[in-house]
Amino acid sequence: MNDAFAQYQALYSQYRWLVPTRFNIAEACCRRWAENAAEARRIAVFAEEADGARDIWTFERLYQTANRLSHGLLRMGLQRGDRVAVILPQRGEALAAQFAIQQAGAVHVPLSPQLAPDALEARLRDSEAHIAIVDASSRITLATILHRCPALQQIIGIGFADEHTLAWRSLLARQEDRFTPVDTAATDPALLLYTAGTTGPPRGALHAHAALIGALPGFVAGQDWFPQGGDSLWSAFDWASPGGLLGGVLPTLYFGRPLLAAQGRITPARTLELLGRYRIRCAVLSPSLLAGLMQADIPLGAPLALRSIMCTGDPLDPAVNAWCARVLGVQPNEMFGQAETGFVLGNSRHKWPVRPGSLGLPIPGHRVEVIDEHGAPAATGEIGELAVHRLDPAGEPDPAMFLRYWGQDENATPAAWVRTGDLARRDADGYLWHEGRAEDVFRADGHRIGPGNIENWLRHHPAVAAAAIVPKPDAAHGAIVKAYVVLAPTYVGQAQSYLVEALQNHARERLAPYENPQEIEFVDTLPTSATGAIQRGVLRQRERDRAARRSRGVR
Template structure:
C-alpha cells in the first residue's frame, strides 16, 4: 500500500479556538439546524432487548432541561458533578449538562463499589451526583462517607434522599445558553485505574477532545464517512470509552450505539449486525474472546465493519491475522493514557500496520523514547515513552492533561522538562514504529539479566494452549529473582497434565527466546487481574510473590 505517513505527520497543524465547550461541539451545534437535529445521535438497547433512538434534537433538549435543573440546585462553573450511569442516553445528557453550565464532569463506574465511589467522591469534593438505578444503592452507601455530597439525582430509582430525574426536569425550559468556556478550562476529572498504585484524578480541559481527534480519526480509518455507525462495549464511565468512543462520535455528528446488560460474544456480534456498525473500539481481551468462541463470525453474521480500534495490550500476530481474515478488518492498535489520549497508533488505510507494534506517533503529537538522562534512545533501544508539551511546530499539544487533581507534586513528577513521562517502555525501529516493552516498574533483574515481561508473555501466547499470560519476578536469594509466569489455559487445554504442559511451555520459550528468559516456574490460574482497559495488573501478582516469599522466609526462622 501507499505509505502516506511522511506527508501527513509533518504537515499537520493544530487549530484550537480560544473558546470551546464540549457540549456545544458534540450536541447543541447539531440541534441548532433542524435537519441535522433529526439525525440519530444514539441507538439504545437495554438488557431485555427494548430499543429506542435519540435524535440530536432530543439529546440537546434533555441536556438543556437538566442544565437548568443543575443551575437551580446551585451548581456553578468549576463545581464537580459525579455521573455514575451505565451506557444509556441519559448518561450522555448528564455529562453534557455539566459541561453546558461550565462545571466539571466526574464519570465513575458503579462497579468500583461504595468504598471506591466514596474515595473518589471525597477526593473530587463532589457535592452533586447523577446516577441510575444500577448505581443508586452503592452511591447511597457511599454518601455516608461523603459529607460534602448533598444532592443526588436518580433515574429510575425512588428514595427519600434523592431527587427523581423526571421531577427535576419537569417544566424546565428546553433552551439554555451554554457557558462560554475557554478551551483550556477544566471539563473532566477522570480517575486512573492503572497497573500500580492508588487511582489519581486526571484533570482534562474542554480542548482535550480536540487533542484526541487525530488519533481517533486515524485509528478509525478516516472517520467519519457517510453512514458510519460507531459502537464499543466499553463503558462510557471509563476514560477509554468516554474519550475514544462517546465524545468523538458525537463531535462528528454520527450515530452511536449504547447497550445495557452483560457482555457476551454472541450479543457483541448481534449488536454489530443489527445496527450495521461500521466502526468499533474493542479491547484485545474482547477480540480474543470472539476469536475463541466464534472463530468464523462472518459465517453467521452479516457485518458491516470497516475499522477496529484496540488498545490496552499488544495484539500478537495470530490475533492480528485472525482479525484480517475472520472479520475482514485490519485492527489499528492505539497507545495512550488518561493523561494523554491516543498519541501513538496505526491507521491501516494511510500507513502499513506491523503486527505487534503499537504504531507511529499520530499527527500533532511529538513522541519519543527517552533514556534515563532524558535523551532520545537509539533505534532498537528500550526507553520510556514520553509526550512533549509541544508538537514539532512548537504549538501546545491539546491532548496533554492539565494536571493531577490537587496533587501538584505528582504532576511535577510526571514531567522531565517539556516531556511528559508515561512510565511505559518501548523501542523504536528504523521505520519509526514503536514496540511496547512493558511498564517501567514491571522490569526486573534475574541473575544480572534485565527482564521485560512483554516479550516472554507474547512468546507464551504463541503456544496453542495459552489464552493469556503474565510474567513477574519471584524473589530468590541467589539470583535476586526468578522468572515466574502465570498462565491461563484455553478451554481445549484445561484437561492436559500440567506438569507436562509446564515443561512444554518452558521449552517453547527456550526455543524462541534467550535461555535466561525461560520461566523457572509456571502457575496455571483461571484468570489474571486486569485493569478497566484490559492491562494486566502485574503489581498484584508481584505483591503475591513477595508475600509468599516472606511467609516462606518467616517459616524458616
C-alpha cells in the first residue's frame, strides 16, 4: 500500500502541463492523422445504427467531410466565434461537424437529441446559435420550438430535407475537400458545454481548445493508462455530455485510436453484444448500466476483450464493483467531473489503490479541496463543498477549467476556486467520499444530514441494489431520515417488515443514531438523470407533496 501511495504522490507532485501557444482540437484529433499517409486510412469510427446498419469512418473520410462542411459553413455566413449547435446522436457526422466548426474558428455547441423541447429551446436561445445540424432523431423536437429561437436562422439536415432545411448531402457535394484552418490560440473559445440544469436553468460552460489537453490526465488514468496496444473505446454516454465528449470521444481520437458510435437503445443485452462484436478494450459506462448488466445476468459466451472501464455518476454499488471484477474481469475506475472542470478526481487501479465507492484521489494536474463555508480547507473527516482551483498545484493555469459561463463578462476576473455544489469529506489517506449535492443536505432533529455516507453504507447490504436518502417532513422533528430502496432481485418478494428491520440493524453497525433511516420505502426504480445520477430532488418533492396532502386530510 505504501509503495502504491508513493507512486501516486510522485505522479501528482511531478506533473506539469505542456500546453502549446497555438492549438486546435480539430487539428489534434483529426487533421494530423489524416494528413499522414501512414495513418489516414486507419479506422477512426465504427458506426452502428439502431437498425443494425453499420458504417466505417477512416481519419481521411472524417477529415475530408469536415473540410467540405467548413467551406459550406463559411458560405452560409459563419464568422469566427459564432456558435453552431450540433444536435446529433453517436455518429460519424457528429465528429465531422465538430471538427468543421472548430477549424473554422467557431464554437461547437453539442446538444443531446434526447432533450425535451423546452430544455433544447433554453440552450439554443442562450447560446444564440445561428446554425444547427440535426438528423431525424431531433427533427420533430426542433420543429416545435423553431419559432421561439429567433437567432437560429439555418438548419442543416442529415438524412432528410424540407422547406426549412438545407440537406447535408447537397451542401457538401458542392465543396472542396481541402481547407485551410483558422489559426487558433490554445486559449481561444472552442466548446460550449451545458450543465444538466437539475438545480436551476442550464448554464453554458465555455471551454478553450486547451480543454482537450486538460482532459487527458483524467482519461488516461480512468482508462488504466490509455493507450495500449489494440485499444479501442466505446462511451455509452451521450456525446453531447462532458463524460461522453471530453471523457471519452476526443481523447481517444487525440491518441489516434478507434471509437464505437452506437445509436439506439442501450440495453444490458445490447451492451454485451456491442462490447463483444467490436472487441472493445476500453469503455465509459454509467453505474446504472453496470448494475443493469449484473441484474440481467446474461451469459457472456465468448470472453470480452475489455481491459478497462471508467464510470461516472453516482457511486458504484460495492456488489456491482465485485461483479465487474469477477464476471467482466475488470474493476471499474470511478471518476468525478463536471461540465465546468472536466474529470478532476478518480481512481486508476494500476497506479494507486482503488477504494470502491469513493471519488478517488485528485488527478495529477488538478488542485481539488474540500472547503468549509468560509472557503478554508475542511478538516479530515468533515463534510464540506468540493472545489477546484483554476491554478494547478504548481501555480500554473489548469487547462481543464472552463473560461466562463456563457453570457458573463469576458473581462471579469473569475473566482480562483470553482465550487462544484457537491459535498464530500476527505479521509486520512486523502481519498474523497461523495456526500451528495449541497441542495441534498438537510436537517433532521437538529442534525445536519448528508445522504452520501448513508446511501453508501446501505448499498453494502446484499438486499440493496440502489438507495436514495431524502428528508420526510415531520411536525415534531422538522424532518426525519427516509430511505428509498431498490431491492436486489433475490430479495424481491420478501416480507417488507423483515427487510426494514434488517436494513435498520445494518445501519446501526456503522452510522450515527441520527443517520439511521426512520422510514424505508421500497420502489422498483429511482429517478435518474441522463448520466445515471439519482435525482433526489424528485423524491424530496414527492415527500413535500405527500406532506401537503396529509395536512389537508387527503390520503
